[in-house]
Amino acid sequence: MKKAFPILGIVTALLLSYALYLALVWAPTEKTMGDVQRIFYYHVPSAWTAFILFFVNFGASVYYLIKRCQTADIVALVAAEVGVVFCTVVLVTGPIWARPVWGIWWTWDMRLTSTLVLWLIYVSYLFLRRFSSSGETPVLAAALAVLGALCVPFVYFSIWFFRTQHPQPVMGGGGSIDPRMLHVLLINWLAFSCFAFLVCWSRFRLEKLQRDVDEAHAMESLRDTQGSRK
Amino acid sequence: MTAPTGITRFTLLKDLRLEWRSKDAINSMLFFSLLVVVVFSFSFDPTAEESRQIAGGLVWVAFLFAAVVALNQTWARELRNQVLDAYRVSPAPANSLFVAKVLGNFIFVSVLEALMTPLFIAFYRLRALGPAWQLLLVAALGTWALVVNGTFFAAMSLRTRSREIMLPLLLFPIAIPALLAMVQATASILTGETSARFWLVLLATYDLVFTTVCLLLFETVLNAE
Numbered sequence: 001m002k003k004a005f006p007i008l009g010i011v012t013a014l015l016l017s018y019a020l021y022l023a024l025v026w027a028p029t030e031k032t033m034g035d036v037q038r039i040f041y042y043h044v045p046s047a048w049t050a051f052i053l054f055f056v057n058f059g060a061s062v063y064y065l066i067k068r069c070q071t072a073d074i075v076a077l078v079a080a081e082v083g084v085v086f087c088t089v090v091l092v093t094g095p096i097w098a099r100p101v102w103g104i105w106w107t108w109d110m111r112l113t114s115t116l117v118l119w120l121i122y123v124s125y126l127f128l129r130r131f132s133s134s135g136e137t138p139v140l141a142a143a144l145a146v147l148g149a150l151c152v153p154f155v156y157f158s159i160w161f162f163r164t165q166h167p168q169p170v171m172g173g174g175g176s177i178d179p180r181m182l183h184v185l186l187i188n189w190l191a192f193s194c195f196a197f198l199v200c201w202s203r204f205r206l207e208k209l210q211r212d213v214d215e216a217h218a219m220e221s222l223r224d225t226q227g228s229r230k
Numbered sequence: 231m232t233a234p235t236g237i238t239r240f241t242l243l244k245d246l247r248l249e250w251r252s253k254d255a256i257n258s259m260l261f262f263s264l265l266v267v268v269v270f271s272f273s274f275d276p277t278a279e280e281s282r283q284i285a286g287g288l289v290w291v292a293f294l295f296a297a298v299v300a301l302n303q304t305w306a307r308e309l310r311n312q313v314l315d316a317y318r319v320s321p322a323p324a325n326s327l328f329v330a331k332v333l334g335n336f337i338f339v340s341v342l343e344a345l346m347t348p349l350f351i352a353f354y355r356l357r358a359l360g361p362a363w364q365l366l367l368v369a370a371l372g373t374w375a376l377v378v379n380g381t382f383f384a385a386m387s388l389r390t391r392s393r394e395i396m397l398p399l400l401l402f403p404i405a406i407p408a409l410l411a412m413v414q415a416t417a418s419i420l421t422g423e424t425s426a427r428f429w430l431v432l433l434a435t436y437d438l439v440f441t442t443v444c445l446l447l448f449e450t451v452l453n454a455e
Contacts, residue, residue, distance in 0.1 A: 065447075065450065117403060117406050120402075120403035120406070121403040121404060123403075124399050124400050124402075124403045124404075127396070127399050127400075128386070128390070128396070128399075128400060131390040131391045131392060131396055132386075132389065132390040132391075133389050133390065133391075135454075136389065136454035139450055139451065139454040140386050140451060140454055143386065143447045143450060143451050144386065144400065146443065146447065147379075147382075147404055147440070147443060147444075147447075148403075148404060150439060150440070150443060151403075151404045151406075151407065154407035154408075154432070154435075154436055154439075155406060155407050157407070157432065158406075158407040158410045158411055158432055159407075159410065161428055161429075161432075162410060162414060165414075165424065
């Protein structure tokens with residue numbers, strides 16, 4: 001297990017470098033947007049990775065509520081943290097892309113608004129994690145994660161209808177994609193997923209270690225109190 | 231042993247009686263929404279025809295902030311004298327307490343809305359160009375959405391640091407679909423341009439789903455420690 005981490009680290013580094021080369025050099029230049037379009041290879045895989053991580057958070061939270069297993073709680077925490085980071089990347093690369101292409105930093109179109117609300121829901125989850133007293137955090141956070149995840153379809157549905165009533169320019173374009181671009185997109189997604197997994201694994205180990213240390217301290221002070229009473 | 235509905239009714243009546251005697255929540259809520267209305271009116275001309283579009287949003291934002299005031303003090307009363315702990319220890323089902331709290335908050339916020347609406351109509355010269363009766367439906371469904379989630383999150387925030395700010399931080403993101411629906415439905419009815427049907431159905435579905443989930447999870451949250 002200990003060997004796997006550095007090996008995965010090297011593989012991820014290689015994959016990310018290759019993906020970077022593909023995105024910035026090999027991929028064909030888009031005909032209307034030019035080179036700015038290359039940010040697409042970071043914007044979209046980040047979004048997909050964030051969605052997957054939020055889904056993992058939901059699954060781990062449900063599992064925690066049923067089984068009360070500490071590992072599930074740590075997985076939920078880690079998935080939410082890394083998911084929020086990737087979601088932030090989406091929300092930052094979106095405007096960076098939009099500005100040269102559409103001339104505006106932000107628009108309340110369906111995709112951006114939904115992503116923003118998703119980000120808000122999971123940031124509020126992280127706030128609860130930080131502010132609640134440690135005894136009850138796992139249960140409360142799991143309950144919030146379930147509510148947040150259930151809210152997501154409502155968010156998409158309501159904003160979709162809102163935007164069909166009040167249309168705005170859609171960012172990111174639609175339609176068919178050049179197969180070479182698809183290839184670069186998928187390679188980038190693979191690289192991002194490996195990177196996300198690596199970060200999650202590292203954070204998981206850190207959190208587990210922190211909890212073990214806290215528990216050891218607690219046990220020690222309990223023993224000391226008992227010992228001094230005798 | 232008293233039936234769950236008996237407990238709900240008993241707790242609800244207790245809360246209503248306490249509130250009637252002190253009138254803490256309703257007074258602070260009323261004054262706060264009035265202040266919000268006045269401050270908003272500085273940022274645009276509230277009587278212009280275009281205001282009809284924005285009025286829906288403003289009204290609901292004012293009610294949302296006022297509802298947060300009510301929700302914050304929902305459980306605070308129970309913490310004093312360890313009432314909540316006594317409740318946890320008793321065989322009474324946690325859901326009865328939750329339903330009683332939600333109903334109590336619903337009544338408080340509805341009273342607030344009933345009192346504030348004439349004021350809004352006067353200040354902003356509002357007139358519904360669409361079917362006005364639908365506004366009652368929007369108010370009922372929308373208030374329920376805010377109150378059911380708000381009561382749940384207020385219970386969650388009980389033992390957190392910065393309890394008062396925790397409630398809006400948790401409530402607002404999750405309430406966004408309901409808020410959007412309320413605001414858009416109100417705007418559709420006031421302007422009479424589009425049908426509010428989709429938004430009403432969305433609100434009803436939202437209410438159903440979140441009431442069910444909150445009822446399922448409340449006992450877990452109450453006994454979290």
